[in-house]
Amino acid sequence: MALLAGFAASITNGIIGSYVVVKRIVFIGGSIAHSVLGGMGLFLWLSRTYDIAWLHPMQGAFCAAILSALLIGWIHLKYKEREDTVIAALWSTGMAIGVIFISLTPGYNVELMNFLFGNILWISQSDILYLLGLDALVLGITLIFHKKFLAICFDEQQAALQGLKVHALYLLLLCLVAISVVLLIQTVGAILVIAMLTIPAALGSSLTHSLTRMMGIAIVLSCLFTLVGTIASYQLNWPPGATIALIAAMFYLLSFMRARSPA
Amino acid sequence: MIVMDDVSFSYDKTLVLENVTLSIQNRELVGIFGPNGGGKTTLLKLLMGFLRPTRGTILISGDSPKVACKRIGYVPQITRFDKQFPLSVLEVVLMGALSKLTPWGTYPADVKKKARDILKQVGLIDKEHHAFGTLSGGQAQRTLIARALLSEPELLLLDEPTANIDPAAEEDVYQLLNSLKGKMAILMVTHDLQSILHWAGRLLCVRRTVTSYLPSELCSHFALGLYHDRSTLQ
Numbered sequence: 001m002a003l004l005a006g007f008a009a010s011i012t013n014g015i016i017g018s019y020v021v022v023k024r025i026v027f028i029g030g031s032i033a034h035s036v037l038g039g040m041g042l043f044l045w046l047s048r049t050y051d052i053a054w055l056h057p058m059q060g061a062f063c064a065a066i067l068s069a070l071l072i073g074w075i076h077l078k079y080k081e082r083e084d085t086v087i088a089a090l091w092s093t094g095m096a097i098g099v100i101f102i103s104l105t106p107g108y109n110v111e112l113m114n115f116l117f118g119n120i121l122w123i124s125q126s127d128i129l130y131l132l133g134l135d136a137l138v139l140g141i142t143l144i145f146h147k148k149f150l151a152i153c154f155d156e157q158q159a160a161l162q163g164l165k166v167h168a169l170y171l172l173l174l175c176l177v178a179i180s181v182v183l184l185i186q187t188v189g190a191i192l193v194i195a196m197l198t199i200p201a202a203l204g205s206s207l208t209h210s211l212t213r214m215m216g217i218a219i220v221l222s223c224l225f226t227l228v229g230t231i232a233s234y235q236l237n238w239p240p241g242a243t244i245a246l247i248a249a250m251f252y253l254l255s256f257m258r259a260r261s262p263a
Numbered sequence: 264m265i266v267m268d269d270v271s272f273s274y275d276k277t278l279v280l281e282n283v284t285l286s287i288q289n290r291e292l293v294g295i296f297g298p299n300g301g302g303k304t305t306l307l308k309l310l311m312g313f314l315r316p317t318r319g320t321i322l323i324s325g326d327s328p329k330v331a332c333k334r335i336g337y338v339p340q341i342t343r344f345d346k347q348f349p350l351s352v353l354e355v356v357l358m359g360a361l362s363k364l365t366p367w368g369t370y371p372a373d374v375k376k377k378a379r380d381i382l383k384q385v386g387l388i389d390k391e392h393h394a395f396g397t398l399s400g401g402q403a404q405r406t407l408i409a410r411a412l413l414s415e416p417e418l419l420l421l422d423e424p425t426a427n428i429d430p431a432a433e434e435d436v437y438q439l440l441n442s443l444k445g446k447m448a449i450l451m452v453t454h455d456l457q458s459i460l461h462w463a464g465r466l467l468c469v470r471r472t473v474t475s476y477l478p479s480e481l482c483s484h485f486a487l488g489l490y491h492d493r494s495t496l497q
Binding site: 144145158159213 | 313335343350354355359360361364367370393397410
């Protein structure tokens, strides 16, 4: 069950992470990932304080991720010159809101710790269905829009000249990044999402000159990191999310050192 | 025909272009030169519809630039692109036909065939599967010209296509443009006045206002970057 969830997240992560890397919007991905804490904290607080059983922190994460993606996209399109500052402000605002709601929430918040740092072993059958549903959505949209996403990542002016709705496509891409973030929270947690979103894709980019192949390599690597990380965490009794992210980081470091070493 | 009638454009309160009135015939090759910050790139962006004039009108074969943009081919400077972007030469060229993507996001077979034909025309068919980032400056520039040609433009805009490439590659680009002469209107921004004099039928000096010159009228001062009005021509 845990590995199935990890592999499901790896598919979107490999595809969307590749767009994030080539479009050089890693910082935006990081901001979305951290701002989800605000949504998770709010939904957890609402469900515990007002006893709303159907409210789940993951729903809060989904809403916060989409909201922050649209907000960041709008800032990118309207206020390019102040983009990095505003994104950093959003990053910390989301986390601050999350921390405040967590402190206000009655009871012990082990659930939230799992969302923050990930616990792939904690995934239920309904979570798997939810993950697979989001996977299918991301895959379907990507299949139809891949060439257009490729165009806006490479040359927005050419895309606009050809009549593509560049701004709408950019916002759609950020929403897909937001969905990938939510999927990855289950595996590695909100804090470590950015590692899994970027490292497999970055490794893929060093092995091929084709974006499609890069996505395939990123998916395979992401599955590999999840498998090795989960087994290692079980053997060493380490937290699974952190172990998976650490395995990915070690591979990246080795690849970086190999690229830098003289022939 | 391209018509600009009394066009002015300002960024915030800075006037970049003022009272520009000009017309360009359907199959003309026109060189655009002028000092840095004179408004050359702004002029191209206005023609492509990326900017809207603060005053005046622009018509391309009777349509506004927003409507006519799919009939415009644009060749930007190669330095703008990320050399590490994982993209093949053929994929770059196919971006000239984004408007022809099917609802399922694929290019029709005839578009792919045409892209390969154009790659043959620009002498890069053997590079179709190579990474765009591994091409030399001249090859990258020809790839971008091929991309523009795939859109079957009636107006081809080039922004310093010979900047940052070696002299042999520069000659290749000029030969290619010469082969396109008479098939579409071509507007080319350049700092290389000596070369453009041989190819262009007319030259526009852009420095807030636009002055049109025939190659024979051009003063050697311009090649040195010493721009002045027509009234002071010797």
